[in-house]
Amino acid sequence: MGKFWSVLFLLVPVLGVACFVVAPWYKYWLPVDVSQHGHTIDHLFYFILWLTGLVFVVTEVVIFWFMWRYDSRGRMRIGTFTHGSHSLEIVWTIIPAATLLFIAIYQMNAWADAKIRNPAAGPDGIFGTADDMRPTLEVTGRQFEWRLRYPGLKAQGKLGDDNDIHVVNDLHLPVNEEILIDLKSADVLHSFFLPNMRVKQDAVPGMKIPVWFRATQTGVYDLVCAELCGWGHYKMKGRLTIESREDFDKWLEQKYQNQSATQDTQSVQQEDSE
Amino acid sequence: MTRTKLFLALTSIAALAVVSVSGCARPTMAGPRADQQVALDIRNKLKEGGGDTAAAGAEAAQGGTGWGTLRGTFKYAGTAPTPGKLNVDKDTEVCGKGQGILDNSLVIGSDGGIANIVLYARAKRVHDSAKPLPKDEKEEPLLFDQKGCMFLSHVVACQVNRPLDVKNSDPVGHNTKIDPTKGAAFNQNLPVGQSLLYIPTKEEAIPAAVSCSIHPWMKAYLLPRNDKYFAVTKADGSFEIPNLPAGEEVEIQVWHERATGPSGGLVLPKKELKWSPKGRFKVKLEPDQTLDLALEVPAGAIR
Amino acid sequence: MKNRVCRPWPLLFGLVLLAPAVVGCGKYDPPRFELNMVAIADAQIPPVQQQELANVLEALYGTPDQPFVLPETGLDLRKIQTAAGPVRSDQFGRETGLYRRHCGHCHGTTGDGQGPTAMLLNPYPRDYRQGKFKFKSTERAAKPTLYDLEMIVRQGIPGTAMPSFDLLPDAQVKALVEYVKYLSMRGQSEIDLINALTALGEGEQLQPNRAVLVDEIIAPLAESWTTAAEKIVQPEPKPDLEALASIDKGRELFYGTAANCVKCHGPSALGDGQTNDYDDWTKPLVEMAKRLEEQQKSLDENRDLPGAERNQIESQLAFAHKALEDDSLPPRNAIPRNLRQGVYRGGRRPLDVYRRIYAGINGVPMPGVGPASPGAEGTLTSDQIWNLVDYVMSLPSEPISQPPRQQQLRVSQANNF
Numbered sequence: 005m006g007k008f009w010s011v012l013f014l015l016v017p018v019l020g021v022a023c024f025v026v027a028p029w030y031k032y033w034l035p036v037d038v039s040q041h042g043h044t045i046d047h048l049f050y051f052i053l054w055l056t057g058l059v060f061v062v063t064e065v066v067i068f069w070f071m072w073r074y075d076s077r078g079r080m081r082i083g084t085f086t087h088g089s090h091s092l093e094i095v096w097t098i099i100p101a102a103t104l105l106f107i108a109i110y111q112m113n114a115w116a117d118a119k120i121r122n123p124a125a126g127p128d129g130i131f132g133t134a135d136d137m138r139p140t141l142e143v144t145g146r147q148f149e150w151r152l153r154y155p156g157l158k159a160q161g162k163l164g165d166d167n168d169i170h171v172v173n174d175l176h177l178p179v180n181e182e183i184l185i186d187l188k189s190a191d192v193l194h195s196f197f198l199p200n201m202r203v204k205q206d207a208v209p210g211m212k213i214p215v216w217f218r219a220t221q222t223g224v225y226d227l228v229c230a231e232l233c234g235w236g237h238y239k240m241k242g243r244l245t246i247e248s249r250e251d252f253d254k255w256l257e258q259k260y261q262n263q264s265a266t267q268d269t270q271s272v273q274q275e276d277s278e
Numbered sequence: 279m280t281r282t283k284l285f286l287a288l289t290s291i292a293a294l295a296v297v298s299v300s301g302c303a304r305p306t307m308a309g310p311r312a313d314q315q316v317a318l319d320i321r322n323k324l325k326e327g328g329g330d331t332a333a334a335g336a337e338a339a340q341g342g343t344g345w346g347t348l349r350g351t352f353k354y355a356g357t358a359p360t361p362g363k364l365n366v367d368k369d370t371e372v373c374g375k376g377q378g379i380l381d382n383s384l385v386i387g388s389d390g391g392i393a394n395i396v397l398y399a400r401a402k403r404v405h406d407s408a409k410p411l412p413k414d415e416k417e418e419p420l421l422f423d424q425k426g427c428m429f430l431s432h433v434v435a436c437q438v439n440r441p442l443d444v445k446n447s448d449p450v451g452h453n454t455k456i457d458p459t460k461g462a463a464f465n466q467n468l469p470v471g472q473s474l475l476y477i478p479t480k481e482e483a484i485p486a487a488v489s490c491s492i493h494p495w496m497k498a499y500l501l502p503r504n505d506k507y508f509a510v511t512k513a514d515g516s517f518e519i520p521n522l523p524a525g526e527e528v529e530i531q532v533w534h535e536r537a538t539g540p541s542g543g544l545v546l547p548k549k550e551l552k553w554s555p556k557g558r559f560k561v562k563l564e565p566d567q568t569l570d571l572a573l574e575v576p577a578g579a580i581r
Numbered sequence: 582m583k584n585r586v587c588r589p590w591p592l593l594f595g596l597v598l599l600a601p602a603v604v605g606c607g608k609y610d611p612p613r614f615e616l617n618m619v620a621i622a623d624a625q626i627p628p629v630q631q632q633e634l635a636n637v638l639e640a641l642y643g644t645p646d647q648p649f650v651l652p653e654t655g656l657d658l659r660k661i662q663t664a665a666g667p668v669r670s671d672q673f674g675r676e677t678g679l680y681r682r683h684c685g686h687c688h689g690t691t692g693d694g695q696g697p698t699a700m701l702l703n704p705y706p707r708d709y710r711q712g713k714f715k716f717k718s719t720e721r722a723a724k725p726t727l728y729d730l731e732m733i734v735r736q737g738i739p740g741t742a743m744p745s746f747d748l749l750p751d752a753q754v755k756a757l758v759e760y761v762k763y764l765s766m767r768g769q770s771e772i773d774l775i776n777a778l779t780a781l782g783e784g785e786q787l788q789p790n791r792a793v794l795v796d797e798i799i800a801p802l803a804e805s806w807t808t809a810a811e812k813i814v815q816p817e818p819k820p821d822l823e824a825l826a827s828i829d830k831g832r833e834l835f836y837g838t839a840a841n842c843v844k845c846h847g848p849s850a851l852g853d854g855q856t857n858d859y860d861d862w863t864k865p866l867v868e869m870a871k872r873l874e875e876q877q878k879s880l881d882e883n884r885d886l887p888g889a890e891r892n893q894i895e896s897q898l899a900f901a902h903k904a905l906e907d908d909s910l911p912p913r914n915a916i917p918r919n920l921r922q923g924v925y926r927g928g929r930r931p932l933d934v935y936r937r938i939y940a941g942i943n944g945v946p947m948p949g950v951g952p953a954s955p956g957a958e959g960t961l962t963s964d965q966i967w968n969l970v971d972y973v974m975s976l977p978s979e980p981i982s983q984p985p986r987q988q989q990l991r992v993s994q995a996n997n998f
Contacts, residue, residue: 149737149744165978170929172737172745235686235698236744243748265930266819268718287593294597306695307907309616310632312639320640320789324651368844368855400782451841453948457861459776462722465941467948467960469839475957483780491946492844494858529782538876540625541779554783555625578883581875 010071017064035199040218042202044114142186145194145207148236173242178252185215195231219246342525344565349518355574358386364495373427391515394433396533399507405521408506411439419443429498435508445473458486478502524565612645612690622904642767655803664760692764702742710768713944716927721940723812730758740924773798817963831972845917852919860915861944923977
């Protein structure tokens, strides 16, 4: 009976690995990456997955082997106890520390690209120039929706006047352009999550946090909240539409026209009188 | 030892059971549950287009001839309470001229007469002089003025389709908000010196509140009725409803802003008038009779 | 072998796990429409008539799980059935129970604006039962068009807890709108029935026949909804005036005695002018509470009342207090909008703001300045309303600490007023 338990333990690494092998067939794998920097994030993810996966499998197999080899049944010898080995401890401290340090240095560039090298900061990265990049839009998380504010068409990217275009939940962005978003929260912590852009950033009340990325493919993708923000967290589902510059401008123009309407459009009246 | 553990376990089971049965909802009063069978019967009858409408027609047939007059006075029994001051916190130079405004929800004259009690009748026969007003006829508008941040007429009863000339005689702007339950709601901005027409389109069962949002202490009541069988007591507490149908029982609703009955119904301990808990009494007049009622209002009937 | 005698733990653990299965989560009680107990208590409807009311309402409108409508209501039962009932989807992914899924937790099963999350919100969710809606394109006293309700569902109401449901399929939004109309008609029919019960004379009974229920209650109500589209406020074209000139004129009006905006929205337009009024949903509650208090006082003073009568009044008062406590949320004042935030609850199109000013906002103190009914006279002209629209919409981008000179002048005048 004793060996039964060791076999049961062996199932842990076997099933664990099997889950990962089978997952893509069930579409439980990373969503399509349509961003420019996404591959570096994915690369880091795979790198760490392989590293930890390897260590996991080796550790589990060693545990299995010890249980199998030193099964108590039929063994009369009592185990010996020691106070440990100093050199062994040094080894198993230094190896993980070195690995972590390597990961920390290895990912630095990816992190800096995603969170520090703000494209609005100008080419030298510190002092902006006169023709700074202006944010494409401002996103405000609110219980429980995403309020989006685009600069007016004639405002040259300047936000905060009468020309602003207001949209809810329906995020449209041009393809192949550097997108800069001012992320805000109106009430509590939210997290602005675009899985297909490999972008996830907490929105913090009282802060304006820049988020940037570049989409490489047109299409319709998800926008969700990745921070439990209250009872209606599940309602904070938006839609991201990546489209060509012409389509985007057309859409924005349409939104602006709707928003500055001083008369009902014909179609609305018809619908009403039905 | 084992017994204690067993006890603990059983208690936790009991606690779990209590929570799962009771839930943790906010207590609400939901009212009685519908009787499904009765509801279904009513529904089927409605679907069939069935309706015992014949009963309503039979009722109108009975009744007498001739007309009578009902008049009387309402007197307050006991010492009249002194009216308090209203909370005037705006435009104080105009509103009350710095003196404040007295609460006029209960106005009792020096002789004990209670003003602003409304009486209105439900009669089956209607005299020519009391007939409902046709819709499109141009009627003389009734003045409904405001001055000193008070509505000059505190309680108004009028006929449906009789226009109301809502006027602002103050040097400050007002708005007039009328909230009838059946007719159209009205809330219009009323600049200095201007006036607007309001035409009540539906009969109300109880007087509708009239207010001003800019000066929330301003209050009045408006009762539109189809026929002309209504009266508002004057400062001395007197009222008169002429030309009521004689020879039949006429039910008269009595209303006062501060009456304790349901929806402002004024309930008096008068058994001989069959005074109901809704604030209604019944009279049966002889032709050409003038019935004079001296009504005493006890302190408990008005709060 | 000795140890096997007492090991109660595995057994007990199993029992604890089994307990909910045995006891269950209480008997499954299908959700029900609750009666408007506050209105019932206010009108002092006796229990027998409450039962009649419940029966008639179920006959007319069914239950949350099995809704029913008469053809005279003009309601589309198929849409209502999609929105009603428990949250479910069939093998084709068609969803039903939309109302309970998206709306019920705030607006309540009955549409009374008292769902479980309602009391956490400010402002409270809308109570549909009065049949009054604030943000609509029609005249003040008219019902909203279905398109108006759809816009609210799609765009949400900024500044309140109402989120946008724009990404729901079109058919689902339409079904939800129909269900809101259904709940509103049910609630308003209930109020009408309570009024009809109050109007009954001594010894009379409510006749549940077509003449009373359909002709007097449902038909006029249905008509008010179907004719709403005829009462849409269509503004005159906006005058061709330079923006700044129009804003100046608007400012003049805002502080003047003709439009009187300053009285409620305050001299700085921060919504601090008139803050102690109530809206139409809250005012009756406040007045009822005040009435109960005064009635209690007069009962206490009136010592020579016979015991039986006293008991009756006391039980009536207790019932009313309980209704208020259980079936209404703590009253809050209606606060005029802070116009400097750039948050427009009923939509930010100039057209929307025009309609707010023209017709006022139904159910709240905000009065209208346009004609109250077609053919009547308004207090401001269409051009003047457009000026006000321009001024109000310029306020968010105007610095409050350094307002334009002429406004400083106006502020001092307004303060002296």
